[in-house]
Amino acid sequence: MSAIAPVLDRIDANLEASLERLFALIRIPSISTDPAYAKDCRRAAEWLVEDLKTIGFDASVRDTPGHPMVVAHHDGPQGSPHVLFYGHYDVQPVDPLNLWDADPFDPKVKELEPGRKVITGRGSSDDKGQLMLFVEACRAWKEVHGSLPCRITLLFEGEEESGSPSVKPFLDANSEELKADFAMVCDTGMWNRDTPCITVGLRGLVGEEVTIHAAERDLHSGVYGGAAANPIRILAKILGDMHDETGRITVPDFYDGVEETPSQIKAAWDKLDISPLLGDIGLSVPSGEKGRSIPEMVWARPTAEFNGISGGYEGDGFKTVIAAKASAKVSFRLVGNQDPEAIRASFRKFVEDRIPADCSVTFEKHGGSPALQLAYDAPIVTKAASALSDEWPNKALVLAMGGSIPIVGDFKRRLGMETLLVGFGLDDDRIHSPNEKYDLSSFHKGQRSWARILAALTA
Amino acid sequence: MSAIAPVLDRIDANLEASLERLFALIRIPSISTDPAYAKDCRRAAEWLVEDLKTIGFDASVRDTPGHPMVVAHHDGPQGSPHVLFYGHYDVQPVDPLNLWDADPFDPKVKELEPGRKVITGRGSSDDKGQLMLFVEACRAWKEVHGSLPCRITLLFEGEEESGSPSVKPFLDANSEELKADFAMVCDTGMWNRDTPCITVGLRGLVGEEVTIHAAERDLHSGVYGGAAANPIRILAKILGDMHDETGRITVPDFYDGVEETPSQIKAAWDKLDISPLLGDIGLSVPSGEKGRSIPEMVWARPTAEFNGISGGYEGDGFKTVIAAKASAKVSFRLVGNQDPEAIRASFRKFVEDRIPADCSVTFEKHGGSPALQLAYDAPIVTKAASALSDEWPNKALVLAMGGSIPIVGDFKRRLGMETLLVGFGLDDDRIHSPNEKYDLSSFHKGQRSWARILAALTA
Structure with missing residues (x-):
């Protein structure tokens, strides 16, 4: 027995x-x-x-x-x-x-x-x-x-x-x-x-706060608009460039250490009814990499998410201002053997490479774990x-x-x-x-x- | 006399x-x-x-x-x-x-x-x-x-x-x-x-406030990140796509009604020392269309400016949230015979064309004058x-x-x-x-x- x-x-x-x-x-x-x-x-x-x-x-x-x-x-x-x-x-x-x-x-x-x-x-x-x-x-x-x-x-x-x-x-x-x-x-x-x-x-996590600095002060967009760097525009362009058309993250070497999930595991996941995950929050179109299932997207693939963004005039009504700075909170979910600090460094270089010569960028580190x-x-x-x-x-x-x-x-x-x-x-x-x-x-x-x-x- | x-x-x-x-x-x-x-x-x-x-x-x-x-x-x-x-x-x-x-x-x-x-x-x-x-x-x-x-x-x-x-x-x-x-x-x-x-x-002015709506509520990026639409990402991509590599605005038909400044006027402007305009605010690199002088950029060319942006967690520290919505205040400076309402309509379509099927967008009008x-x-x-x-x-x-x-x-x-x-x-x-x-x-x-x-x- x-x-x-x-x-x-x-x-x-x-x-x-x-x-x-x-x-x-x-x-x-x-x-x-x-x-x-x-x-x-x-x-x-x-x-x-x-x-x-x-x-x-x-x-x-x-x-x-x-x-x-x-x-x-x-x-x-x-x-x-x-x-x-x-x-x-x-x-x-x-x-x-x-x-x-x-x-x-x-x-x-x-x-x-x-x-x-x-x-x-x-x-x-x-x-x-x-x-x-x-x-x-x-x-x-x-x-x-x-x-x-x-x-x-x-x-x-x-x-x-x-x-x-x-x-x-x-x-x-x-x-x-x-x-x-x-x-x-x-x-x-x-x-x-x-x-x-x-x-x-x-999944692991890397958090970064990125702030783009342009002019020394907020500007009137009538006087300066068209000539003065707009940090929101610079920031939006950088964030907008961080995913390609297929939903992959474009930060260099980002996928180093990411391994494919075994096919028998993926096959088991494919049988799961995962639609309530999005359906329960009023969504239906998976936003991740093309060709990946939802379980892969949320469990087995790394992500870049923008958790907050801020800049310029955010109150009611309108002000024709060009802000002196704009910032975003960016986080990466990591899988496999991705190295948090290597990804942080690669992200910072990705951003720095896209900053005009007369602007600057500062970063604040918000945790990192593999x-x-x-x-x-x-x-x-x-x-x-x-x-x-x-x-x-x-x-x-x-x-x-x-x-x-x-x-x-x-x-x-x-x-x-x-x-x-x-x-x-x-x-x-x-x-x-x-x-x-x-x-x-x-x-x-x-x-x-x-x-x-x-x-x-x-x- | x-x-x-x-x-x-x-x-x-x-x-x-x-x-x-x-x-x-x-x-x-x-x-x-x-x-x-x-x-x-x-x-x-x-x-x-x-x-x-x-x-x-x-x-x-x-x-x-x-x-x-x-x-x-x-x-x-x-x-x-x-x-x-x-x-x-x-x-x-x-x-x-x-x-x-x-x-x-x-x-x-x-x-x-x-x-x-x-x-x-x-x-x-x-x-x-x-x-x-x-x-x-x-x-x-x-x-x-x-x-x-x-x-x-x-x-x-x-x-x-x-x-x-x-x-x-x-x-x-x-x-x-x-x-x-x-x-x-x-x-x-x-x-x-x-x-x-x-x-x-x-210059004339068109003001628009655009808000991207995704999930019904704020989400935890660990649970949903990679699958759920992130409105900051959608917004950043749209704003990032509004200028091409040469600094031109990509909204269709945006330049309809824009005439070239007469060459003798441009020649007179080229003789002006305009560098203090940027120098006095700590900048030096004109951010407008390539091949245009600073006087043209600020006096004679139309612009798209992002006057404010907001979404997700904007306070101190970090929250791994995926926001339900994100918004930006966008303004266009107009020249010549550009039609404010035609530009407003073209901008809205430009945005709507880029909204995923399960997300939505709302606009608020903030003035328009030629x-x-x-x-x-x-x-x-x-x-x-x-x-x-x-x-x-x-x-x-x-x-x-x-x-x-x-x-x-x-x-x-x-x-x-x-x-x-x-x-x-x-x-x-x-x-x-x-x-x-x-x-x-x-x-x-x-x-x-x-x-x-x-x-x-x-x-």
């Missing part, structure tokens, strides 16, 4: 009790942004420590300048991998309270529609529900086998919803203790209720995908995300760890909003999924 | 008395924008009426909803032309008063530098000094000849510095009385202290230029202006009159600023210039 089958049975048998435990955690209003709830944050950390001790973890509350971390260790068989599982026990504020159907800190199971039960309450999905999946998987495994299949370290943060100010120094100060073979994070979502997914790519990319065919990805596909009606999707998840970058850069991102949230979970919920199927099959992933990665 | 020589002598002989009269007018603080000075505005109008009566004009104060007009008539010989001379008796406010070296309403003659005397005081140049030139020329002529060389109507406004709200209705209500063969306005400047000029062209252009070789121009060249060390320049003078458009459109623009202000007159002055040479030779122009136009 396989190691996993009785664990799954135990998870099924434990469901009611695991729900009670989640409810107990949700009842603690651990809102990290509001100092009035600081004691509740500590209570949530302490609750987790006590619960983890019942499984046999060496767990402790670890102070930080902000809300405490929970760190817990459990050993595994000789030669087994060491994994770090991350989650966060803090939750978003609940305002406006009057839009909630029920007390956000009095969780319930309710039937959303026939055959679809959900757990209600703040944090039911983000991230208390999700982090307890892994805890419950460990509990069931331990109860069945008397041990865990590998060495496991848990790190639960209490400041994720308020910018994670303590994470970086905590990782640095405890790098020896926390560094594992790889990390696992349960803070993402499923493609839909039947389709789990693994996020292997997170993309985070697990190989689509990395063993942890293929094994986890197979495990997920065993649990859910549909095969697991392997995809990427357009934005960033800071903790993944911190794990990579500070601890040298790759991260497996698997989560069971759904688009309608209303995280950060009134009436947050978590599907009971996510809570139940999510536990089973993590047990299967542990089994697959340690087989 | 010519008719003009004794008139010039009489002007010379009258100089002290004419200065006293100008001082009396300057002492009346006829600030039109400040209601506290409404009685002073009326006093200035009444002073002018009384003075004009001493010359034999049929002069009267004419009420308007704002400050009154002065209208005066004097007949001329049978068959002589009828000219309308326009000026304004109101002045700018004097704040900040502490920056004045002396009481702005206590005029003096002072020596600015050895051999250069100036008249100080608010309105000494703009426009009390300039309008009195013509009055004094008429006075000397009448004293010498007992008559004037042509039928003359004077129109002095009291609201020029506050937007001239009463001019249009007054012209419409009194068009029969005010319509002359042509108008003359003394509210412009000389090229330099030795070189008079005649302004024959005033250029005003006297033929460079019109008889009144060549005669006046010859008269001015007789008076001053250097030959008179015939040039154009980049901006507009609203009264000239009103005379053209409401009364069907062309306008001869001759003035004797200098760049350092500090009109609208503390320590306004008017060169005594402008005041003296300006009177002689108008007498010569009257003689030339009625010979």
Whole structure:
């Protein structure tokens, strides 16, 4: 008999009790942004420590300048991998309270529609529900086998919803203790209720503010118009030239380090119904590179976006002014091995090459981080995908995300760890909003999924 | 003996008395924008009426909803032309008063530098000094000849510095009385202290505000970047495409109605030292059409200027947002016979043709007026230029202006009159600023210039 089958049975048998435990955690209003709830944050950390001790973890509350971390260790068989599982026990504020159907800190199971039960309450999905999946998987495994299949370290943060100010120094100060073979994070979502997914790519980001300076002062366009450089015109021309007719970015060497997504991954993405992404915001025409699918555009291709532009007279009515300066905020989303600082330098040269001799340009740097990319065919990805596909009606999707998840970058850069991102949230979970919920199927099959992933990665 | 020589002598002989009269007018603080000075505005109008009566004009104060007009008539010989001379008796406010070296309403003659005397005081140049030139020329002529060389109507406004709200209705209500063969306005400047000029062209203007609308709301560039239309990118591309590599405007049919400036005029302009125009504002590279001189660019060629641009996040720091909309204020300076509404329509189509199918654009109209252009070789121009060249060390320049003078458009459109623009202000007159002055040479030779122009136009 396989190691996993009785664990799954135990998870099924434990469901009611695991729900009670989640409810107990949700009842603690651990809102990290509001100092009035600081004691509740500590209570949530302490609750987790006590619960983890019942499984046999060496767990402790670890102070930080902000809300405490929970760190817990459990050993595994000789030669087994060491994994770090991350989650966060803090939750978003609940305002406006009057839009909630029920007390956000009095969780319930309710039937959303026939055959679809959900757990209600703040944090039911983000991230208390999700982090307890892994805890419950460990509990069931331990109860069945008397041990865990590998060495496991848990790190639960209490400041994720308020910018994670303590994470970086905590990782640095405890790098020896926390560094594992790889990390696992349960803070993402499923493609839909039947389709789990693994996020292997997170785009990087380079931010630049560019300001074109022309005349020493604002000018009257009647007197100077036609002879004096107009910085808005120079800026518009530069921005307008940054994409070619096919939607490709024209900054030299911009695509260095960009690799093609494997064809079998693209084929899987092509089957997805992605039209709501644009349809829900009133758009329909993909604006990216010609010949690329929407999933490629938002997950696997780099972009140049203009996030803000400003210059001259912006008020009501009209002024016939030629501005002294104009500026734009420009950002690049990066993929693969694109080098943020090389792209910043190439962009600046692209701009400088287009500035008339009597004008000047200044730049302000607004952050830069490379993309985070697990190989689509990395063993942890293929094994986890197979495990997920065993649990859910549909095969697991392997995809990427357009934005960033800071903790993944911190794990990579500070601890040298790759991260497996698997989560069971759904688009309608209303995280950060009134009436947050978590599907009971996510809570139940999510536990089973993590047990299967542990089994697959340690087989 | 010519008719003009004794008139010039009489002007010379009258100089002290004419200065006293100008001082009396300057002492009346006829600030039109400040209601506290409404009685002073009326006093200035009444002073002018009384003075004009001493010359034999049929002069009267004419009420308007704002400050009154002065209208005066004097007949001329049978068959002589009828000219309308326009000026304004109101002045700018004097704040900040502490920056004045002396009481702005206590005029003096002072020596600015050895051999250069100036008249100080608010309105000494703009426009009390300039309008009195013509009055004094008429006075000397009448004293010498007992008559004037042509039928003359004077129109002095009291609201020029506050937007001239009463001019249009007054012209419409009194068009029969005010319509002359042509108008003359003394509210412009000389090229330099030795070189008079005649302004024959005033560029027209079309103003448009264009707003590109994309998604229904602002978007997160991580989630949507690469797929969702970015209105700043669309706008920048459109604005960037509005000029070609040679600086020409690419809006179709934009140059319809633009005529080449006569080669002898261009040759005269080429001799001008125009470099201070850009040098004084820290620029050096003319931004207009390749192969055109700076005077052509600012006086005789049409332009497209971007007067303002706005979109997305414009505050400090950075937000990775894709805006729902972006907008720009665009203006065109027009010359020759360019049709403002045809250009507005062509511009709108140019923009609409470049809007993706799922985005939209809205326009807001901000005024439109055609250029005003006297033929460079019109008889009144060549005669006046010859008269001015007789008076001053250097030959008179015939040039154009980049901006507009609203009264000239009103005379053209409401009364069907062309306008001869001759003035004797200098760049350092500090009109609208503390320590306004008017060169005594402008005041003296300006009177002689108008007498010569009257003689030339009625010979």
